[in-house]
Amino acid sequence: MTVVDGAEVTTFTLSPDNPCNTIITRSTGDAVYSVVTEHTTKATFTTVRDAGDEIIGSLEWREVLPDKVTIGSNRPVSLGDWLKKSKVPFKDVASFVDDEGRKYKWKGLAPGSAPFLCSEDDNYTAAIARFTKSRRIYTPTSGLISPSATTLRPQGDPAASTLSLAPTLTDTASITSTLIDVSPSASPSTTPARQFTPATLQLLPRAVEIQDLVVMSFLFLEKNRRTREQGGLSNERVVVANIAPMGGC
Numbered sequence: 001m002t003v004v005d006g007a008e009v010t011t012f013t014l015s016p017d018n019p020c021n022t023i024i025t026r027s028t029g030d031a032v033y034s035v036v037t038e039h040t041t042k043a044t045f046t047t048v049r050d051a052g053d054e055i056i057g058s059l060e061w062r063e064v065l066p067d068k069v070t071i072g073s074n075r076p077v078s079l080g081d082w083l084k085k086s087k088v089p090f091k092d093v094a095s096f097v098d099d100e101g102r103k104y105k106w107k108g109l110a111p112g113s114a115p116f117l118c119s120e121d122d123n124y125t126a127a128i129a130r131f132t133k134s135r136r137i138y139t140p141t142s143g144l145i146s147p148s149a150t151t152l153r154p155q156g157d158p159a160a161s162t163l164s165l166a167p168t169l170t171d172t173a174s175i176t177s178t179l180i181d182v183s184p185s186a187s188p189s190t191t192p193a194r195q196f197t198p199a200t201l202q203l204l205p206r207a208v209e210i211q212d213l214v215v216m217s218f219l220f221l222e223k224n225r226r227t228r229e230q231g232g233l234s235n236e237r238v239v240v241a242n243i244a245p246m247g248g249c
Contacts, residue, residue, distance in 0.1 A: 010203045012215070017134040017199035019222040020046050020249035024201070024215065033215055037249060046223065046249075048216055057216040059223065069220060071213075079224075083217055094221055098210045106221055111229050115222065117214060119206060129207040129214050131222070134199040223249050 012032060014022045024033040030051070037046040044061040060068040060076065067079040083106070086093040092109035103120040115131045118124035207214050227249060 007204055010208055010211075012201045012203070014199040014201065018249065019219045019226065035219060046219070048219065050212070056212050059220050067220070067224070069216075071216065079220060083221060094217075096213070096217055098213055102210075104210075104217075106217065109221060109225055111225070115218065115225075117207060117218075121206065128204045129218070130202050131218060132197075132200050132202070134196045137195045137197060 020037040116127040117129035
């Protein structure tokens with residue numbers, strides 16, 4: 001756990017960067033969630049389990065109709081009934097409500113964007129959770145440089161919704177895990193292995209209050225987003241320029 005501008009930030013790491021098959025850990029390395037997708041002849045299910053190996057949610061994939069989601073012991077419902085997409089054209093927003101009736105919105109769901117979660121508390125202006133995808137670590141002569149940096153700031157901070165696009169110096173000792181590029185173009189005998197920053201989901205205390213819902217809603221939305229980006233080819237890995245090989249569910 002780290003502190004940014006006086007607020008504690010809980011950071012979860014996804015290893016690998018795949019919303020359908022991954023282990024989600026704390027900064028201490030302890031596993032918090034496991035995500036497994038099983039493809040059968042009848043159906044495909046993505047199941048999310050907590051640290052106690054209890055199933056907290058699942059997603060049933062469907063080709064034509066919307067996916068079906070089960071949260072806890074509730075009955076299965078259409079994903080669109082739980083995560084309501086905006087009806088405004090070209091506005092990539094999905095909203096949901098917690099058990100106390102409090103409202104939230106995931107924004108930044110368009111291809112190439114960075115998803116972040118806002119709450120009704122401040123009229124959805126500041127992020128309370130944010131996802132940062134895995135990216136390749138550049139190695140110019142001056143040192144290791146990350147292509148972009150994203151800072152999650154507490155609500156009320158004027159810069160809370162600002163993404164920093166300036167390159168930032170990366171301390172390699174602070175990178176707890178990396179992904180290795182195993183593409184055919186990377187020859188071990190002639191080319192050093194490419195390394196990538198880990199994919200992370202950061203939560204402010206307000207998001208930690210509904211941690212399970214934040215994690216599940218992110219995973220299921222990201223699964224659908226990556227499927228769209230890959231043109232529906234949901235069982236292949238995709239390597240985008242300068243972005244880590246991401247599992248394509």
